[in-house]
Amino acid sequence: xxxxxxxxxxxxxxxxxxxxxxxxxxxxxxxxxxxxxxxxxxxxxxxxxxxxxxxxxxxxxxxxxxxxxxxxxxxxxxxxxxxxxxxxxxxxxxxxxxxxxxxxxxxxxxxxxxxxxxxxxxxxxxxxxxxxxxxxxxxxxxxxxxxxxxxxxxxxxxxxxxxxxxxxxxxxxxxxxxxxxxxxxxxxxxxxxxxxxxxxxxxxxxxxxxxxxxxxxxxxxxxxxxxxxxxxxxxxxxxxxxxxxxxxxxxxxxxxxxxxxxxxxxxxxxxxxxxxxxxxxxxxxxxxxxxxxxxxxxxxxxxxxxxxxxxxxxxxxxxxxxxxxxxxxxxxxxxxxxxxxxxxxxxxxxxxxxxxxxxxxxxxxxxxxxxxxxxxxxxxxxxxxxxxxxxxxxxxxxxxxxxxxxxxxxxxxxxxxxxxxxxxxxxxxxxxxxxxxxxxxxxxxxxxxxxxxxxxxxxxxxxxxxxxxxxxxxxxxxxxxxxxxxxxxxxxxxxxxxxxxxxxxxxxxxxxxxxxxxxxxxxxxxxxxxxxxxxxxxxxxxxxxxxxxxxxxxxxxxxxxxxxxxxxxxxxxxxxxxx
Ligand SMILES: Cc1cc2nc3c(=O)[nH]c(=O)nc-3n(C[C@H](O)[C@H](O)[C@H](O)COP(=O)(O)OP(=O)(O)OC[C@H]3O[C@@H](n4cnc5c(N)ncnc54)[C@H](O)[C@@H]3O)c2cc1C
Numbered sequence: 001x002x003x004x005x006x007x008x009x010x011x012x013x014x015x016x017x018x019x020x021x022x023x024x025x026x027x028x029x030x031x032x033x034x035x036x037x038x039x040x041x042x043x044x045x046x047x048x049x050x051x052x053x054x055x056x057x058x059x060x061x062x063x064x065x066x067x068x069x070x071x072x073x074x075x076x077x078x079x080x081x082x083x084x085x086x087x088x089x090x091x092x093x094x095x096x097x098x099x100x101x102x103x104x105x106x107x108x109x110x111x112x113x114x115x116x117x118x119x120x121x122x123x124x125x126x127x128x129x130x131x132x133x134x135x136x137x138x139x140x141x142x143x144x145x146x147x148x149x150x151x152x153x154x155x156x157x158x159x160x161x162x163x164x165x166x167x168x169x170x171x172x173x174x175x176x177x178x179x180x181x182x183x184x185x186x187x188x189x190x191x192x193x194x195x196x197x198x199x200x201x202x203x204x205x206x207x208x209x210x211x212x213x214x215x216x217x218x219x220x221x222x223x224x225x226x227x228x229x230x231x232x233x234x235x236x237x238x239x240x241x242x243x244x245x246x247x248x249x250x251x252x253x254x255x256x257x258x259x260x261x262x263x264x265x266x267x268x269x270x271x272x273x274x275x276x277x278x279x280x281x282x283x284x285x286x287x288x289x290x291x292x293x294x295x296x297x298x299x300x301x302x303x304x305x306x307x308x309x310x311x312x313x314x315x316x317x318x319x320x321x322x323x324x325x326x327x328x329x330x331x332x333x334x335x336x337x338x339x340x341x342x343x344x345x346x347x348x349x350x351x352x353x354x355x356x357x358x359x360x361x362x363x364x365x366x367x368x369x370x371x372x373x374x375x376x377x378x379x380x381x382x383x384x385x386x387x388x389x390x391x392x393x394x395x396x397x398x399x400x401x402x403x404x405x406x407x408x409x410x411x412x413x414x415x416x417x418x419x420x421x422x423x424x425x426x427x428x429x430x431x432x433x434x435x436x437x438x439x440x441x442x443x444x445x446x447x448x449x450x451x452x453x454x455x456x457x458x459x460x461x462x463x464x465x466x467x468x469x470x471x472x473x474x475x476x477x478x479x480x481x482x483x484x485x486x487x488x489x490x491x492x493x494x495x496x497x498x499x500x501x502x503x504x505x506x507x508x509x510x511x512x513x514x515x516x517x518x519x520x521x522x523x524x525x526x527x528x529x530x531x532x533x534x535x536x537x538x539x540x541x542x543x544x545x546x547x548x549x550x551x552x553x554x555x556x557x558x559x560x561x562x563x564x565x566x567x568x569x570x571x572x573x574x575x576x577x578x579x
Contacts, residue, residue: 003183003190007034007159008418009411010194012166012179012221014041016049016142016403017382017410018200019149024411025198026156031415034159036166036181036192038216038505041150045202045214046403049142050327051255052134053404054122054397055096056089059113060132065089067124068133072398073572075121075284076355076391077532077542079234079550082570084362084389088398088405095404096135104148106137107324117324118258121284121395127579130282134397139253139327145400164190165505166220167434169197169378171228172427174368176378180434184505187498189431189438195421196414199225199358199366199380200407204516206509208351209455209462212244212251221384223515225358230368230375231552233386233565234356235516236523236534239394240467242288244350245335246308251350252328254396256340257281259324261313263288264344265295266302276579283579286393286533289349293467303346310344349467355394355533356523357386359552359565364410370552370565377417381410388550392532441507444492450507453484453491457510457517465521470537474525481518485558488514515555522560523551544574 009025011018014037026033037044056063068089073080100106100114107115116132124131137144153160163184170177170193178194204219205211226232242263243252257263263281265271275291276283283291292309301307313321318341321329325340332338332345358380359367364387366378382403389402460480464473488511495503529543530536550565 003188004193005034005190006193006423007032008194009033009196009198009414010178010192011035011198011200013037013044013200013202013382013384014039014160015044015200015202015382016046016145016149016400017407018198019146019153020404020407021198021200021381021411021414022158023149023153023156024408025415026158028415028419031418034161034192035153036161036164036179038163038165040162041160042146044146045217046142047146048214049145049400050139050251050253051119051258052117052136052141052397053096053145053400054119054133054395055092055135055401056133057093057096057114057116057135059109060116062124063131063133065093067126067131068122070126070572071122072389072395073391074127074577075395076393077577078391078548078574079237079388079531079567080391081388081568082572083568084387086570087362088389088401091405092401095401095408099145099148099404102148102152104137104144106135117255118282119396120254120257120282120288122397123279127278130279134255134258136255138323139255139325142400167224167437167508169224169228170426170430175376177424177426180431182434182438182505184500184502187501189434191426191430193423193426195418195423196377196379198410198414199378199384200382200410201384203354203383204513205351207457207461207513207517208466209458210244210247210249210348211351212241212249213351218509218513219516220509220512222357222519223512226515226519226555229555230366231359231554231563232356232519233359234388234523234551235354235519235553236527236551237355237392237532238351238520239285239353239355239533240289240349241285241352242292242349243311243347245332246346246348248335249350250331250335251352252311252331252345252347253325256311256313256325256328259320260316261311263292264310264312265300266306267300271295271300279579284393284395287579289467290535292349308346308348311347312344313340314342314344351466353394353399354383355386355390355392357384360385360387362387363413364406365413370563379410379414381406392534437508438504441491441493441504442496445490446492447490448487450491450510453487454510454513457484457513461517465524468535468537469524471525474521477521478525481514481521485514518560519553523553523562526562527551548574
């Protein structure tokens with residue numbers, strides 16, 4: 001059965017960014033709002049965020065938004081658009097207080113203010129020493145944000161379509177008029193006609209073998225937008241978080257180091273003292289992950305194969321560990337059988353966060369080129385988007401901040417746009433592409449197995465396109481991806497049913513992941529410098545003369561086309577990055 005729906009604003013995604021956007025859009029008088037989500041809202045990955053949300057409240061020690069903006073720009077290795085970082089650092093303060101007023105149970109200082117702790121790359125007085133900027137609710141900050149926002153969205157009468165999987169955007173005349181989605185429970189295809197569409201579908205970490213990301217993070221809309229001719233900005237900048245559980249990738253928050261934990265190599269040495277003498281273990285993630293790889297490569301790893309690093313919390317008061325880091329303590333006990341209170345925890349870098357994404361203006365309007373041409377009716381916020389606040393490397397706690405600041409902005413802007421526009425006619429055959437996509441997989445040759453191709457994709461991305469990169473390995477990965485794309489044409493599914501056909505959706509998600517990998521690898525091969533999370537062993541230096549610009553990757557037939565967009569500079573001149 002086909003279904004057609006009409007709303008002024010639709011939001012795709014029910015994580016922190018989507019829910020914040022939906023709430024704000026719903027508060028605009030007379031504007032109808034629906035959220036479409038492939039997961040039940042409270043299962044979104046925002047709920048897994050642990051350590052905190054950064055805002056210069058100054059509750060524990062002196063702090064200012066200027067310091068936060070500077071840290072964000074320097075942390076982003078100067079690829080951050082400075083106007084975006086400056087606005088962000090101011091607005092996130094208000095947004096955190098707003099969460100508090102919605103009832104979010106933050107930890108408290110003895111005087112009853114929101115408690116704050118240290119986090120990587122956040123400093124006082126432009127890099128002098130680490131500062132307490134992360135507002136937290138134990139190590140369950142994202143869980144609290146998601147629950148709070150979901151409750152508020154229900155109160156605001158937002159309509160929810162849960163377990164609806166968006167498979168296409170309705171694009172006509174360079175503008176967006178809604179989306180087409182597949183209903184998991186029934187197999188029905190639904191058309192969502194909208195005046196304004198907000199994309200808030202999160203990340204794509206599932207293209208790597210070792211990742212902190214949940215299974216659903218398959219970059220669906222980064223692929224759909226790309227197939228629809230829109231560019232993806234800066235996909236080569238993919239963050240590896242230093243402290244994933246060894247072999248599993250399950251995250252141990254940077255908040256652990258914020259509370260005093262230390263990284264040690266196989267000789268027991270606190271090696272970060274050599275790489276970042278001022279802030280040591282609290283250096284930005286790109287630097288710490290690289291340092292860990294180098295220690296291992298030079299034979300100073302821990303364990304029988306010398307292939308991991310230790311996180312040491314044993315000197316921290318057991319009460320602090322149990323009360324401020326309860327979840328990660330449980331994770332290491334359950335998954336590795338290691339008690340962080342008494343033992344060193346084996347860790348390795350884990351694929352964590354996409355700095356790039358669907359390009360937007362500072363006001364979250366999606367743009368289609370380097371001249372900032374706006375796509376009418378289309379907005380993006382959260383991890384899927386690139387405003388660009390995180391530049392070449394995101395600082396810890398700045399994603400949750402991004403969700404609430406730019407999610408809110410997207411909701412306000414989309415509602416304003418919708419209130420001033422009428423509905424347009426939908427193009428004929430609006431569901432055709434979605435049907436073709438589903439039929440292609442449903443009636444596929446079944447010569448290849450989805451699980452095998454996905455494993456090959458994840459293994460090769462991890463080995464050839466992760467923390468360190470070279471032309472040789474990236475070129476090899478281009479060929480591997482071409483082969484995987486060809487073999488993907490021969491996948492199929494055994495489940496021919498229409499109800500809860502998760503096998504079908506997994507196959508489609510693999511197609512999305514392959515596109516995401518293609519964007520990343522081509523952009524990484526193209527960028528002949530090292531900056532932030534993109535580290536080329538054959539081009540070790542940052543090259544501002546040639547490469548102080550954003551990448552835009554477009555789909556071009558079976559290949560890609562690359563273009564550029566200038567970085568918005570401001571008062572901070574790009575300088576060598578030392579900590
Ligand atoms: C383990 C972990 C810990 C983290 N800790 C922190 C932290 O302490 N501080 C911090 O700042 N950041 C942290 N991050 C990063 C941060 O949590 C994420 O970047 C952020 O939550 C992403 O939010 P989002 O709203 O963009 O997307 P998500 O919360 O990932 O939500 C995506 C939504 O999109 C929907 N969706 C996706 N595809 C489709 C589709 N095709 N159709 C319909 N719906 C779709 C999903 O159902 C979901 O509702 C952490 C990340 C991880 C993985």
